[in-house]
Amino acid sequence: MEDKTYAVIYARVSTSTQDYNHQLKSLRDFAKKNSYIVLKEFKEKISGAKKIEERQALCELMEYVKENNVNKILIFECSRLSRRPSDFLNIVEELNELGVSLHIIQNGLETLLPDGKVNPIAQLVIGIIGQFNAMERSLIRSRMQAGYENYRENGGVVGRKEGYVKPDIDYRKGYYKEIYLLEKGNTLKDVRAITGTSINTLRKLKAKFVS
Numbered sequence: 001m002e003d004k005t006y007a008v009i010y011a012r013v014s015t016s017t018q019d020y021n022h023q024l025k026s027l028r029d030f031a032k033k034n035s036y037i038v039l040k041e042f043k044e045k046i047s048g049a050k051k052i053e054e055r056q057a058l059c060e061l062m063e064y065v066k067e068n069n070v071n072k073i074l075i076f077e078c079s080r081l082s083r084r085p086s087d088f089l090n091i092v093e094e095l096n097e098l099g100v101s102l103h104i105i106q107n108g109l110e111t112l113l114p115d116g117k118v119n120p121i122a123q124l125v126i127g128i129i130g131q132f133n134a135m136e137r138s139l140i141r142s143r144m145q146a147g148y149e150n151y152r153e154n155g156g157v158v159g160r161k162e163g164y165v166k167p168d169i170d171y172r173k174g175y176y177k178e179i180y181l182l183e184k185g186n187t188l189k190d191v192r193a194i195t196g197t198s199i200n201t202l203r204k205l206k207a208k209f210v211s
Helices: 021-033 056-067 085-098 120-153 168-174 176-183 188-195 199-209
Strands: 006-013 037-045 072-075 101-104
Touching: 006 021, 006 056, 021 037, 021 072, 037 056, 056 085, 085 101, 085 120, 168 176, 176 188, 176 199, 188 199
Parallel strands: 006 037, 006 072, 072 101
Antiparallel strands: none
């Protein structure tokens, strides 16, 4: 008789205006395809840059796997669990000690091998992804801030002429990167740090284009 695999699902989006339906559907379909028994779903709307102790659903998940017979945690992609590299790696290490495998379905990575041993390839790739994302975010933020300051120092004026209303198509063309980052669940503060776009403009873009 084949052993049953018990799993829990975790989904996260950054803001209250977003939803995690796409994540949940993908994770449920993945579990069904692999004949996993889903014991519980955890979901929350909070920035992935928040510390672990500030994230209620994530804390509840960690307590749940300690108290129940859970084999796998299913997440859509790495940043859903945490955007803080150190927190992400700490969670993975704790799960390894508990014998619970974290499966990141978008990347096809699983932290434990079928025999319960740590998957060295997954550990390496996850570490690289986390460090690369942190470094890239820092570099982009520094470049954009330097460019923004240079623009201001050379007489550049931030804002638009009084009475001007930009058409939606122009918003999409001029702010495609901001809209993309907002759709990915980044906070207004993070997108501002990356792109240099004002919070007011980002708030309007989010209201117009991010469901």
